[in-house]
Amino acid sequence: MKRVLHKLLGLTLAMAVLASPASAFDTRASSAFVIDQTTGTVLLNKNADVPLPPASMSKLMTLYMAFEAIRDGRLTLNERLPVSTHAMSYKGSTMFLDTTDRVRVEDLLRGIIVLSGNDACAVIAEALSPDGTEAGFARMMTQRAIQMGMNNSTFTNSNGWPQAGHRMSMRDLAILANHLITDFPEFYPLFAEREFAFDGRAPQNKTNRNPLLGLGIGADGLKTGHTSEAGYGLVGSAKQGNRRVIFVLSGLQSAAARAEESEAIVNWSFRQFVQRPVAKAGTVIAQADIWMGAEPRVGLVPAQDVTALLPALNAKQVEAEVVYQGPISAPVKQGQEIATLVLKPAGMASVQVPLVAERDVPKGGFISRVATVAQILLGRLNDGPEGAT
Missing domain, CATH: 3.40.710.10 (DD-peptidase/beta-lactamase superfamily)
Structure with a gap:
């Protein structure tokens, strides 16, 4: 299974490239x-x-x-x-x-x-x-x-x-x-x-x-x-x-x-820092590919409301991505943790938020499995002989 990464930029969740990092505190403490x-x-x-x-x-x-x-x-x-x-x-x-x-x-x-x-x-x-x-x-x-x-x-x-x-x-x-x-x-x-x-x-x-x-x-x-x-x-x-x-x-x-x-x-x-809402529980953040399922994809949602601490001068913008190991084998249960939302405010440590399946995706029937195998074979044909350049 490969690591799948979805960049989320400029969404209604206020996720974009952060312009100004938080200023560090220069403490006299040792x-x-x-x-x-x-x-x-x-x-x-x-x-x-x-x-x-x-x-x-x-x-x-x-x-x-x-x-x-x-x-x-x-x-x-x-x-x-x-x-x-x-x-x-x-x-x-x-x-x-x-x-x-x-x-x-x-x-x-x-x-x-x-x-x-x-x-x-x-x-x-x-x-x-x-x-x-x-x-x-x-x-x-x-x-x-x-x-x-x-x-x-x-x-x-x-x-x-x-x-x-x-x-x-x-x-x-x-x-x-x-x-x-x-x-x-x-x-x-x-x-x-x-x-x-x-x-x-x-x-x-x-x-x-x-x-x-x-x-x-x-x-x-x-x-x-x-x-x-x-x-x-x-x-x-x-x-x-x-x-x-x-x-x-x-x-x-x-x-x-x-x-x-x-x-x-x-x-x-x-x-210098403010707490801001990022996404509400149940909001679809991205889609994950499903292997041998009755449906080809499932929505990824946070199980709880997501808030993040952000630099006050640019609290409406933060880089984000969704990461998961995919495709995900069916069956998938609603609420099953299958991905991670990674928030990356510049100048601050990244924040990782678990994402869960929006709904159940059972194993596919015979036709679904045949279609999946066909897609794989077609993809290999399109890629050409192994080692070809």
Whole structure:
């Protein structure tokens, strides 16, 4: 079977050769990844698969596993957990816990999200660890990350405290952010909380460090990070209208640079790209040839409405083609996936959309099969002897 390609140019679907590509964002971050969550379109990739020290951004993995434990009934929000000497020993950003405390899980979650509590992470980790140690929980984190497709992540602790081998890539952090948003919508609003005054004991550490919250640009999460080795970073997300963007930055030189770069990334993502309808479900995009069928061709349609993220300056034009291995052997069932619509906005990654058969095409009867063989023989005769020039 041969690969069949149909170029689609100038159709009513607004498909033509794109004139101007999207302008790239020149980020100061040493590593960055930006994705339009709504369409899955990658907008920016700078060293996104390089494993780097993630600092406190790796706390998101501890949170994800805590949310899973709550969903599975292994933890409850009102359960009170003890604080070990090890957990209390953490410095940096903490909830100022000590070994006399027994802290509600819900308070620990807020302490991690809003206060970036290193000690709170360790308390959760020891409660969920198979051997009661933070190191044991870190091994669980690594295993779970691999299961989630985060192949450039290795954890040695629960909170991102500088330690050899504790690494995550920016793409992995974006994957994790997407899971937090989609898997646990009931907990996601916690990431937008701007203040948490736990027990009144740490007035100097009660404000969320996310610089985008409250700016009116749709930002509602997720986690900042900073160590001398990693620099300043942020796993962020913002929603405007029906679109949501997830972005990860690392290696910035100051908190001010992190704030400026993050806001600029959000504004660029929403202003330079727009989501546009391309084709409605059931609309015939092209025809595919059928082998030995009751009909010679079948219409190719998208099973769902197709939208694409396009450069804002030329959102009505995009190159497209339909690709399939043909001719397709009968019988063909309605809804059977048999082709791919490939959208190619200049300056952006291509988008592939499955196309399905518009209707059933059963095997042809005797006459149809004879006609097909006759067409083949006629075609060979017209081509002349093999090897002729």
